[in-house]
Structure formats: C-alpha cells, structure tokens
Amino acid sequence: MTVSVLFSRRRAAHTLGALALACGGLIAPASSPLAADAPAAAAATAPKVLRYAFRVAETGFDPARVSDLYSRIVISHMLEGLYTYDHLARPIKMKPLTAAGMPEISADFKVFTIKVQPGIYFTDDPAFKGKKRELVAADYAYAIKRFADPSTKSPGWGDLEELNFIGLNALRKEALDKRKPFDYDREVPGVRAIDRYTLRLEVTESRPRLTETLASGDTLGGIAREVVEFYGDKIAEHPVGTGPFKLAQWRRSSLIALEKNPDYRLRYDAEPAADDAAGQAMLAKYKGRQLPMVDRVEVSIIEENQPRWLSFLNKQQDFLDRLPEDFATIAIPGGKLAPNLAKQGIQAFRQLNPDIVLTLYNMEDPVVGGYTPEKIALRRAVNMAIDIEREINLVRRGQGIPAQAITVPHTTGFDPKFKSEMGDFDPARARALLDLYGYVDKDGDGWRDLPDGSPLKLTKNTQPDQQSRQLDDLWQRNLKAIGIRIEFKSAKWPENLKAAQAGKLQMWGVASSASQRDGQSALGRLYGPMKGGANLARFQNDTFDAIYTKMQGLPDGPEREALFVEAKRISVAYAPYKNHLHRFVTDMAHPWVEGYRRPLFWQDWWQYVDIDTSKQPVSTR
Template identity: 65%
Template structure:
C-alpha cells in the first residue's frame, strides 16, 4: 500500500509542478506539440515494427543502452541507460556494458504499485524477444546477423521442437553478469555492434517482462518504457496522445556539435542545461491527404509540418528559400537530404517479374530503364530529391556521390531493345508486349489511396506504355501493402526506406537472402552476394571494406531486384513558437529536444 501511495503522491506533485508558474501562482499553459503523420501507425511493440511512424512513437517511450548525440555531425554515440561506452575486446567478439543504477520504468498496472528499476536482465529479455519465432519479429534479421553466441540455436530449437521459446535458458551471447552488468558475445567479429544493436530507442529499448505478460496479445497498445513520454490514448489510424512521464529521471539538454557547425552550436547555446523533455504533451493526428495536412499547419492548428508535402513546396520554399509571407509570420524551415531511399520492389518469387534467368533479369532491367526518375523528381516530387545510383543512402558508409550506374539511367530505346532481344514482343496483335512463352503479360503494382501515389501511378502508366508494357494498380492502405510484401503476395510495390545507423551495410540487408520476409522484401537470393555480405560484417571500416561495398552495389544493379529511384530532400517547417528542431538522420527521437512557447502561441 505504501508503494502505491508513494507513486501516486509523486505523480500528484509532478502534476502540481507542471501546473504552477514562478510568478503570480497562475496555472501555466501546458506545452503541447501538435503535428500529423501522413501514414497510419501499426502499433507499439518494438519486436513487431518496421514502419517509421510507429517507431517514431516507440522512440520516445523506450530507451536503449546508447543514443545518438542529436546535434553531432559526424555522428557520435553517447550512453543513455548505459553508464559508459562498452568495454570491447580486441577481437570485437566480447562487449561488456554497465548500466546506470536508478533508472525506472514508467508507472503501470503491470508493476502492481511498485517502482520498477531497469536492470541488466531486462535487456537480456528484450533482445531475446526478437528471437522468439512466435513473435515473428521484424527486426530478427538484425539480431541474427549480429551473431550472438547461442541465440540462433535457441530460436531454431523452439522451431524444431514446436515448443515455446525458452526465455529462461541462459546463453553466453546475451547475459546479465550481475544486476547492472551486461555481457555480449558474438561468434564472429562485429566492430559495429554498438550502432547495429545496442543503440536505437525505437526498436532496442528495454521492455519489462511483467508488462508483456500482463497485456499478452494486447501489448501493441500498451508500451511501457523508461523514456520521457507515455502513451495516454490511442485511436488506431486516427490519433495518438503522449504525455510527459512524471517519473522521468533528471536529464538535461547537452550535445557535442562540431566547432564549425553554426546551427548546432546555436541550439546548444540556447538550450544547454534545460531539463528534458521540454514539452508536456504530444498530439499526433493521422492525415493521409496532403492538402488538409498542410492547411492545418497554415491555419496554426499544428505546430510542425514534418516533410512539407511536395505539392506545396514551391509555395512554401520558392527557389529553396522560405516564402516571404511565411517568413513574415516567423516560421522556420530546415532542409535535409535524407539518409533514405525510394525504391521499387520486384517480387523475385513472382512468375512474371521474378526469377534469375536472363529473360527475367532483362525484364526488370528494362522496366528500370523505362522509368523516368528525373521526371518523377521534377513533377511528382517538385524537385525534392536527388537521383539514386545504388542501394546505399547518403550519410552512410559505402555511399559515394561519384558512383554512377544503370540504376540512374532512363533510356527508352535501350529498354525496348532489351525486351525485343529476350522475346517480350506483341504476339497477339493487341498492342502490348507478351511474355516470351506467348502468354499475355500484365504487371500489377501495389499502391496507396492518396494523391501522391496517384501521381506516381500516372507516371508509371505513361512510362511503361512507352515501352509497350501493360500495367494496372492494386490499391490498399500502406500497412496492408506491407503485410502483402512481407508474405510475398505481390508483384511490384513502391516503398521508402530510411537508414537507422551510419553503416551503409544496413541498406544491403534488403538483398541478403537470410533476411527474406523481413528487410529483404524482394526475396532476392544470391550466394555470391550473401558471402560478400557476411565478409563485410566482421571487417573494420576502411578501403578493403569499401571495395566490397562496390561489388555489392554492382550485383544489385545487375540483377535489379529493386529499382532504386531517389534519395528524398526533406523540408520541415515549424511555427514561430516552436524551437529546437533539427532533423534526425538515423534516429527517431526528437520531441524531448524541442520547446513550445505556449504563451506566444496563445497570444497569436
């Protein structure tokens, strides 16, 4: 009873502190951050997520051992729940991490009124969940390739025996040495284990076993972490409300921007020493159509326009500069080339576009050559992108601004010649190319019911008609299309992909055979590529690894399981009463680093 009452007392005191001002005793206006997601979330259990929108929410609820320094460019890591950077053996096979005592999960009914401290065993449990076959964890491939001693064997045993995953069985790969000490052991060297597995609040934060067992199959709607925010309400595909965690520990704004980084230094000077988070509440609406999303920002109904819609970019940022009328209103803009890609996925198991024979490869390459990406950038994306040449994205190792390949070519004549050479000609006289066997050929591309997707569909139809290929579109919501892609029940789909770490090899996971069904949506299987990928995992960064990146990129271009179109340029815009935003590159958490001047907004 005392534990229950003490928690309630602390929460009541926290509420009073938030409500009081330093002068006059008047109630302070809560600082509320309001903005919209363009795509619906899936849920909030880290093991079951891959989409960026759900992960943006979980990134503010959960906390990993390490976090990115949000202002540092180049990227730096810093301890979050860990007390210091890991102790790493010279062979990159053993990592020891010591936790900072006194960090607690947010209060929840699952804890039965007791304060629940984070301990080393919580990370053992959280990481093992990704290996549990019953959960079908979207991030399992990352843990599998991390090569933790005994983890894959534990998973395989559960599959073979058709028994529940054995969480109690201790393995050398992920072990709690004591209450606050973790030891990780990997079979092969993993120089980048910190960035691949030990950092990233969105997916690799601490999850309490009591919470998972308490909520069971409803865990997607009950995230409980140690982070700065708690989920207070959720209307699926419509609205999410998060509030400041009243029990969040003392944590203060700090960072290490480069000395010549004027923007980063200015942010540090303004906010250094402020207690985090600086806002009290975050309200997120799902607004899929671009016009109402943009109008809600212009009408001051939202504080932040994340990724200003391309349809309005020429009005908002003519010539790449903030429009005078918006500048007069005190709005701010941030323009960033994203560490991401937009790509077309071909299902390699599909009987029409899949396969590895010369004619099937020729078909995919011809489709790639027939897509006018420059026109897509100019018209559909209003210039807000740069052409891609490979699967590797900007800001990551392996990316080169000078690399050039067929991936970036638009050549209708060459596309037609390839199709003619391999027998994709009109055999029945209906004006459309048929398959080499003589069977009719109809391509089906999955798409979404929004205006941006419709514009892209029109470009696809026009481009493929120009090379004699008939295509139709299958429309569904984005989560449904993702489900179809993961199960291999599709032919072609267009999707975006964001890097979650500075290492470019994470993008190559889309081509890695063992990642089929998770990151490898194309279901591409190529022994030479897989061997190359495995070699890269254990190598330190340097010229030798860079040479392997080049080989990997060339294989991706040659077989074309994906047509990588572009890397998007993001323009984010905030109202004059919101400050502190800087677009994250590889991480999703940023709400705690921004401030809202509630009085200024109220007086507007």
C-alpha cells in the same frame, strides 16, 4: 496540477473564446484587469503541447514486431536503448543513454561488456503491481531474445540473426524444430546479464559496429518481461519504457498522444561543434533544462498531402514533418523559405535525407521474379523505362537526386560518384532488351506478351493518396511507351506492408531511411536470411550473401569499401529493386516551436524542443 487537467482547461478556454466572438467579444471590458491579464495568465498555465501529423499510419508499439518508420518514431520516445546519438553534434557522435559508459570491447570485436546505470526506472504500470521497477541488464537481454522467439514473428529478426549471438540462433531453431515455446529462462552464452547491472554480449564473428545496433531504442530499448507477459497479445497497445514520454491515448490510424514522464531523469546537454553557431545557441539557451520540455505530444494521421499542409498553415499543427513535395515550389522556391511564410515567423529545416525511394519486385513472383536471363531483362527494361528525372521534377517538385545505388547519403558505402543504369531513362534500350528476350506482341493487340505467348501484365500495389496517384500515372505512361500493361492495386500502407512481408504482392513502392551511420543496413534489403523483413524483394544470391557476411566482420576501410561496390553492382545487375531517388526533406515549424534540429539516423527528438506558449495564438492553446 496534472497535464490532463491543464489540457481540459485549454479546451475550455478555447470554447470561451468562441463564445466571446459570438457575443461581439464583450465578455469583459477591455480595461478590466481580468481581460488585461487573461492572455498572459493563459500562456503561463497552458500546457506545452506539440501537435503534428504523420503521413502514414502506425502499425503498433511492440518494438520486436514493427518495421515501419512511424511506429518506430513513437516507440523511440518511450523506450531507451543503451546508447544514443548526441542530437546537436555534427559530425555525429554516439554517447551512453542508459549505459554507464561506452562498452568494454574485446580486441577481436567478439565480446561486448556493458554496464547499465543504476537508479533508472520504468514508468508506472499495472504490470508492476504498484511497485517501482528498476531497469536492469536482464531487460536488454530479454529485448534481444524476443526477436528470436518464433511466436513473436519479428520482421527484424534477420538483422539480429546475422549478428550470431552465441547460442541464440540455436535456441530459436530448437523452438521451431520441436514446436515448443521459446525458453526465455535458458541461459544463452551470447546474451547474458552476468549481474544486475552488467550485460555481456558475445558473437561468433567479429562485429566492429555492434554498438551502433545497441543505439536503437525503437527496436532494442529496455523492456520488462512482466509487462509483455501481463498484456500478452495486447502488448503493442501498452508500451512501457524508461523514456521521456509515455502513451496517454491511441486511436489506431487516427491519433497518438504521449504525455511527459514526470520522473524522467535527464537534463538538456549536448556537444555541438565549436563552429556550429545554431547548435551553440541552442545549447546556451537550454543547457540544464529538465527534459522533456513539452508536456504532451499529439500526432494525427493525415495521409493526403493537401489536408496535412493546410492543417499546418491554419495552425492546427505546430510542426510539419516533411513538407509535401506538391507544395515545395510555393513554400520553398529555389530551396529557400517563401517570403510570405517567413513574415509569419515560420521556420524551415531542409537537408538531403539518409533515405532512398524504391520499387521492389517480388523475386518469387512468376511474372517479375526469377533469376533467368529473360526475367532479369524484364526488370531491367522496366527500370530503364521509368523517367526518374520527371518524377523528381514534376511529382516531387525537385526535392531529390537520382539514386544510383541502394546505399544512402551520410552513410558508409555511399559514393556520390558511383554511376549505374539505375539512373538511366532509356526507353529505346528498354524496348530493344524486351525484343531480344521474346517479350513481343504475339496476338496483335498492341501489348507485349510473355516469351511463352501468354499475356504480360504487371500489378503494382499503391496507396489511395494524391502523390501515389501521380506516381501511378507516371508509371502507366512510361510502361505504355514500351508496350507493357500495368494495373494498380490500392490499399492502406500498413496493409501493403503486411502483403510485402508475406510475399503476397508483385511490386510495391517503398522508402527506406537509415537508422545508423553504417551503410550495410541498406544492403540488408538484398540479404537472403532477411527475407520477409528488410529484404522485402525476397532476393536470394549466394555471392551477395557471402559479401554481406564478410563485410560484417571487417573494420571500416578500403577492403570493406571495395565490397560495398561489388554488392551495389550485384544489386544493379539482378535488379530486385528499382532505385528512384534520395529525397531532400524540409520540415517546418511555427515560431513558437523552439530548439528543433532534424535528426539524421535516430528518431527521438520531441524531448529536445520547447513550446513558447506566449507566441501562440490564443485559439491554439
């Protein structure tokens, strides 16, 4: 029986239950075998559906065109990278996913040879014309090449460009210079399938951590060329991969539904640490189970915190991704689950996340951008005027720690002892800095003006949700205290992202999460060649770029750590961003959701959780 039929029956059972209540509950006598057996039968036949909500809308499901976390979460459950992370191992451990083993790497870290496992197949799709389509090495070569294709306009190209695959950058440049289509058929020495199952990657400089890049199924998952060509500019609506789920339904910015891939090959296995009691218990319970363990995942988009929280409490959602900070004091007072929620069997999963909350300044903006002393002084003054402790304690209900640098917890380059003025709230010093560089009130209206006498007014993009409004109020209060006017331009998050990528806004608050253990990815937010991609501030500094490039070729160790420190100091000095905080994240689940452990750097976890339908209220089945 298919999942779709079972899902329809679940809705029918819900309707029948509502009718029973309307009629006094007398559809069948309590002693009737039908009535006695109905709950058990319903639990046995009901599909296992995991329901939860994103706080921000997705943008699409083309891995080469997305940069937002929420789209990447969905993609990572449909497409598979060559490698992945063991979902229970702490400290983290990388392992093969579609690769037959770990890569063969040359001594100079310039050549990576990878074998793809035979016998892995894409989910069925009309693009394959009724034939089973095997995953092969060429699919990964094609996935990489798509980022280089100018017509793709990939925001992630900067990440791959700086890896310098031999011949790939040149092929892209040729397509741009001659204004002709990117030639996918031309052999690129650095990105080649040397036979059906062997991928060979060659880079011009040492890249000791390239394998971490290949563990990103959400961006570099295997993708079939014929699928992209079949759907053309609609490819973002038709992701086809080899992963545990496939897209079943998509109502943009409203509902995303995935159904399990019935032919998925993997079974549950993991390597938790010997002293990890919870991990060992999960392994003992699920080892050998066919993945995924749920039949369907339904993701709603609920941008406002209160409706998202209430939908979880009312059991309309099984899982709550990131407890809204507004409710932290009542749900997890002192960092512990509230007794009334514990009595309901609700579970809480709290950790310091490998992320950072930032405000970006568009370095090409005529007001806040630029590299002259007075422009730097303006940004630094604004940064020191923002009361981060108040933001953490009042707006975010204590769920964070101040961010002194742009690197994030749990990654290389992060040092909890590093201290900078990014953590300072010093309005007196901010006012003095503005006075020194000529940002004074020249017309007597009570507001500071630019050094040339024209009005000084900042514009910060924001979102139409309650938390954003609270943050906007804090910004307005803090800047008023130093004599600066600010106005806010509200738009949906995907619209603000597009504007930031195009350099069409002045300031915007964003958050960034690490996707791998290496902290250098965070520094990409200041790397010149990544403008419009990770580098939303459009920062350009030759010294920083040289440091970034040098770090790519160095193995982990003291020399590389020293460069991290130097890069962080440049970031603080020029202030293309205001570093706000690293967040504590608390996920919550109802008692029928089992086997959950929050990932650190990877996004896929749906296949590892189970739903015990016998524990669900009848109305939710």
